[in-house]
Amino acid sequence: MIIDCHCHAGRGDVMTAPWNTDAPLETYFRRAGYAGIEHTVVFPAFHTDYSEANRELAGIVARWHPRLIGFAMVNAKSDAGRVHEMLHEAVIRLNLKGLKIHGFEAMPTREVCEAARAFNLPMIVDVAGKAHVIDMFAPQYPDVNFIIPHLGSFADDWRAHERVIEQLARYPNVYSDTSGVRRFDYLVQAVRRAGAGKLIFGSDGPWLHPGLELHKIKLLGLPPKEEALILGGNAYRLIFSREAGRSRSFVQKRKRKHEPG
Numbered sequence: 154m155i156i157d158c159h160c161h162a163g164r165g166d167v168m169t170a171p172w173n174t175d176a177p178l179e180t181y182f183r184r185a186g187y188a189g190i191e192h193t194v195v196f197p198a199f200h201t202d203y204s205e206a207n208r209e210l211a212g213i214v215a216r217w218h219p220r221l222i223g224f225a226m227v228n229a230k231s232d233a234g235r236v237h238e239m240l241h242e243a244v245i246r247l248n249l250k251g252l253k254i255h256g257f258e259a260m261p262t263r264e265v266c267e268a269a270r271a272f273n274l275p276m277i278v279d280v281a282g283k284a285h286v287i288d289m290f291a292p293q294y295p296d297v298n299f300i301i302p303h304l305g306s307f308a309d310d311w312r313a314h315e316r317v318i319e320q321l322a323r324y325p326n327v328y329s330d331t332s333g334v335r336r337f338d339y340l341v342q343a344v345r346r347a348g349a350g351k352l353i354f355g356s357d358g359p360w361l362h363p364g365l366e367l368h369k370i371k372l373l374g375l376p377p378k379e380e381a382l383i384l385g386g387n388a389y390r391l392i393f394s395r396e397a398g399r400s401r402s403f404v405q406k407r408k409r410k411h412e413p414g
C-alpha cells in the first residue's frame with residue numbers, strides 16, 4: 154500500500170503565496186491515482202485560525218473517505234494555552250490522526266509536545282532548515298514520533314540534510330519524509346546510514362507532482378521489503394499502531410512508579 158505522507162488541503166486565509174491561499178486536490182488526485190498512491194496524509198494550508206482550518210480539513214477528509222488521512226495543525230505561538238483543547242476537538246470530534254507544526258510560524262513547545270503525547274499523535278515538524286532544534290525536542294520526548302519533512306530543508310540547505318540524516322540514525326523517534334529533496338544522494342545516504350525504517354514517502358502535493366516524487370523512491374533501487382517501508386509501511390505504523398504507543402507509555406509510567414523517591 155502506498156501512502157503519500159505529505160500533502161496540503163483546504164484554503165488558507167493569508168493569500169500572499171500558493172501555500173497560504175488554496176490547496177485544491179482535484180489535479181492531485183488524478184496524478185496520485187495514476188501513480189498508484191492509495192492514501193494521502195493531508196493537513197491545512199497556512200492559516201491564522203487553525204481551529205477553523207482543522208474543521209475545514211476534516212470536511213475534506215470525510216468527503217473523500219477513505220482516501221485521505223487528516224492531520225491537524227496548530228501554531229505553537231499564537232495557539233499557546235489552548236493546544237490540548239484544540240487537539241481534543243481534532244482527535245475526538247474531527248477524527249484527525251496526527252499533528253503538523255511549521256517552524257516558519259513557531260517551533261514545537263513543551264505544550265505542543267505534551268499534547269501530542271497525551272493523544273499519542275505522530276508529529277510532522279517542518280524545521281525550516283533549523284535542524285538543531287531536533288536535538289532539543291527529540292530526546293525530551295522519546296515517546297513522541299517526529300517526522301521531519303524535506304530532510305530538514307525545502308530550500309535545499311545541505312547542512313540541514315546532513316544533520317537530519319545523522320539525527321535519523323541517532324534518535325529512534327525521528328523520521329524524515331522525502332518530499333522536495335532535490336539532491337538525490339542525500340536520500341541515498343539517509344537509507345544507508347539510518348535504514349529504510351526511518352524514511353517516509355511524501356510528495357508535498359498539491360504543489361509538487363506526486364508521481365515525480367514517488368519515482369525518486371523507486372530510483373533508490375531498494376529490495377522490495379525496504380521500498381515498501383518507505384512507500385507506506387513506516388507511515389502506517391506511526392499513524393495506526395497507537396495501541397503499541399499506548400502500551401509503551403504505560404510501561405514507562407509503571408517504571409517511573411517504581412523509581413526510588
Ligand SMILES: [Zn+2]
Nearest residue numbers: 159160161357
Ligand atoms: Zn508541505
